[in-house]
Amino acid sequence: MRLNYYQIKKNILRARKLVVKATTLAGSGHPGGSFSMAEILGCLFSKHLKFDPQNPQWEDRDRLVLSKGHAAPGLFSNMAVVGYFQESELDTLRKFGSRLQGHPDLKCPGVEFCGGSLGTGLSYSVGIALAAKLDSKDYHVYTIIGDGESDEGQIWEAAMTAAKYKVDNLTAFLDRNFIQQDSYTEQVMPLDEKLEGDDISEMWKDASRWKTGDKWRSFGWNVIEIAGHRVEQIDAAITKANTTKGVPTMIISRTVKGKSIEHMEDNPEWHGKAPDSDVVPIINLELDSQFMIAPSIIAGDMTHLENEIKRCISGRANYIHLDVMDGQFVPNKTFDHTKIKELRPLTIIPFDSHLMINEPVKHVRDYIDAGSDIITVHAEVTDEFSFGEIHDLLKQNQVSVGFAINPDTELPEWSYKFLPTIDQLIVMSVVPGKSGQKYIEGTHAKMARLNSVLKEHHFSGYIEADGGVNLENIGSIFADGARVFVGGGAIIGQQDVRIAIRDFRDMVLKSRRRILLDKAYEIGGIDLVNKWIGLHVVGEKQEQIKKIAQEAGYI
Numbered sequence: 001m002r003l004n005y006y007q008i009k010k011n012i013l014r015a016r017k018l019v020v021k022a023t024t025l026a027g028s029g030h031p032g033g034s035f036s037m038a039e040i041l042g043c044l045f046s047k048h049l050k051f052d053p054q055n056p057q058w059e060d061r062d063r064l065v066l067s068k069g070h071a072a073p074g075l076f077s078n079m080a081v082v083g084y085f086q087e088s089e090l091d092t093l094r095k096f097g098s099r100l101q102g103h104p105d106l107k108c109p110g111v112e113f114c115g116g117s118l119g120t121g122l123s124y125s126v127g128i129a130l131a132a133k134l135d136s137k138d139y140h141v142y143t144i145i146g147d148g149e150s151d152e153g154q155i156w157e158a159a160m161t162a163a164k165y166k167v168d169n170l171t172a173f174l175d176r177n178f179i180q181q182d183s184y185t186e187q188v189m190p191l192d193e194k195l196e197g198d199d200i201s202e203m204w205k206d207a208s209r210w211k212t213g214d215k216w217r218s219f220g221w222n223v224i225e226i227a228g229h230r231v232e233q234i235d236a237a238i239t240k241a242n243t244t245k246g247v248p249t250m251i252i253s254r255t256v257k258g259k260s261i262e263h264m265e266d267n268p269e270w271h272g273k274a275p276d277s278d279v280v281p282i283i284n285l286e287l288d289s290q291f292m293i294a295p296s297i298i299a300g301d302m303t304h305l306e307n308e309i310k311r312c313i314s315g316r317a318n319y320i321h322l323d324v325m326d327g328q329f330v331p332n333k334t335f336d337h338t339k340i341k342e343l344r345p346l347t348i349i350p351f352d353s354h355l356m357i358n359e360p361v362k363h364v365r366d367y368i369d370a371g372s373d374i375i376t377v378h379a380e381v382t383d384e385f386s387f388g389e390i391h392d393l394l395k396q397n398q399v400s401v402g403f404a405i406n407p408d409t410e411l412p413e414w415s416y417k418f419l420p421t422i423d424q425l426i427v428m429s430v431v432p433g434k435s436g437q438k439y440i441e442g443t444h445a446k447m448a449r450l451n452s453v454l455k456e457h458h459f460s461g462y463i464e465a466d467g468g469v470n471l472e473n474i475g476s477i478f479a480d481g482a483r484v485f486v487g488g489g490a491i492i493g494q495q496d497v498r499i500a501i502r503d504f505r506d507m508v509l510k511s512r513r514r515i516l517l518d519k520a521y522e523i524g525g526i527d528l529v530n531k532w533i534g535l536h537v538v539g540e541k542q543e544q545i546k547k548i549a550q551e552a553g554y555i
């Protein structure tokens with residue numbers, strides 16, 4: 001089964017917003033640890049867990065044990081997204097009489113474990129996984145433990161037990177966000193190598209120092225180490241864990257506490273504190289402003305595309321943008337699905353296949369089979385019926401649906417009815433056909449027009465900017481509403497792809513910070529601008545944001 005990338009992303013976003021709403025209304029709760037595990041839970045609930053919200057006690061359901069129970073808002077929000085209860089029930093978080101308390105409780109149908117007494121969830125999980133074996137059931141147990149929680153001796157007792165009894169129907173995740181209640185884990189009780197004198201808020205970025213995996217390996221576990229906010233890595237790790245026999249699996253997930261909200265990220269303060277209601281609109285805008293970088297490999301050496309893929313991997317691209325040209329829809333020819341199939345085993349990074357071909361309806365199946373995660377077809381060569389067919393086929397195959405318009409094409413009226421379920425809209429900012437062309441300035445005005453149509457017709461996907469995107473214009477393209485950025489010449493055409501991608505990200509981040517400051521000013525004037533700046537206390541963020549506010553004339 002393919003990744004269903006955008007659907008998972010959308011569910012994760014919804015869940016994060018619910019966490020913000022619920023903890024704000026409650027005036028307390030644990031957003032930091034809810035956000036560090038957001039992608040893990042999103043991926044489990046959207047794709048891997050077997051469950052039935054109408055029948056929470058279904059015997060054959062998989063069991064999800066949230067051992068780090070304080071992150072309950074993260075669990076409840078996902079349960080709401082998949083239909084265990086109404087999203088509005090999250091408004092009762094931590095209130096008297098609510099099923100949704102500060103820690104998960106069995107009173108709430110679908111909750112498997114009263115988490116909160118840290119250290120106990122893994123032992124409980126070993127028990128229910130063994131019970132499945134005794135009862136000849138084939139359900140799987142997934143457990144999330146925290147890194148602060150790993151200070152508890154009972155975690156290691158459970159580790160020994162699970163290995164001894166070969167509990168291979170248990171997959172645990174370590175939410176390795178490097179922060180526990182009061183401070184960085186490495187200051188309280190190091191799990192990695194001794195790190196005295198380091199800037200600990202920076203150290204997690206250096207993979208050579210991660211030793212936690214060795215501990216679990218030495219206890220006899222199958223260990224998989226991943227970047228815990230990358231949906232495709234989580235997905236692949238779960239798949240691998242489920243096929244590993246004879247040993248339990250630990251997925252060490254390197255995460256960021258408070259992930260997605262800059263002032264919460266990597267800040268121990270946000271372990272257990274709720275946002276103030278006046279900043280919530282700014283936070284929600286920030287959550288809506290996550291972005292992806294998609295290098296286009298045709299801008300590189302067409303005779304060694306394998307090598308271009310490797311450069312994208314080491315540059316930590318979010319997607320790999322694959323420009324398929326057939327020599328008919330556009331004059332050039334690049335490659336077709338056979339090449340994509342050949343490249344597929346090189347990486348699990350989502351393949352973003354942009355089909356610049358005639359009659360895509362006749363070929364789309366081949367591109368699904370080749371392993372594309374997102375497939376985009378052009379408005380100029382589809383109509384209501386052929387696009388409808390493509391749309392349904394992609395959805396059935398868990399492939400994200402993309403629709404593209406050329407610079408001279410307006411969104412056709414027949415496409416409006418598909419807008420709520422289209423995952424990605426490519427707005428071409430060059431005449432398609434080759435990389436290295438200049439961005440067409442009129443695209444900014446087009447985006448403004450488009451935004452109102454998209455809003456009116458409930459588009460909930462992501463806009464991808466394709467053509468002539470570079471460091472000079474990416475900030476304004478982001479401000480126009482684009483959230484995915486294709487980079488041919490400006491990324492793959494550069495010597496160091498990693499630096500090019502990093503620079504792209506930095507420019508978008510700067511633009512995003514400005515937009516958030518504008519929002520703060522719009523709803524709360526200068527006081528809210530100052531409050532927003534004041535929230536950013538980790539590292540250099542505050543100074544950088546101050547500078548942007550000064551340039552904007554706010555302070």
Ligand code: DX5
Nearest residue numbers: 432433435436467468488489
């Ligand atoms: C244009 C393609 C683009 C292009 C991007 O036909 O769809 O993806 O290769 O390259 P740059 O960023 O160089 O315009």
Ligand code: ZN
Nearest residue numbers: 323354466486
């Ligand atoms: Zn493209």
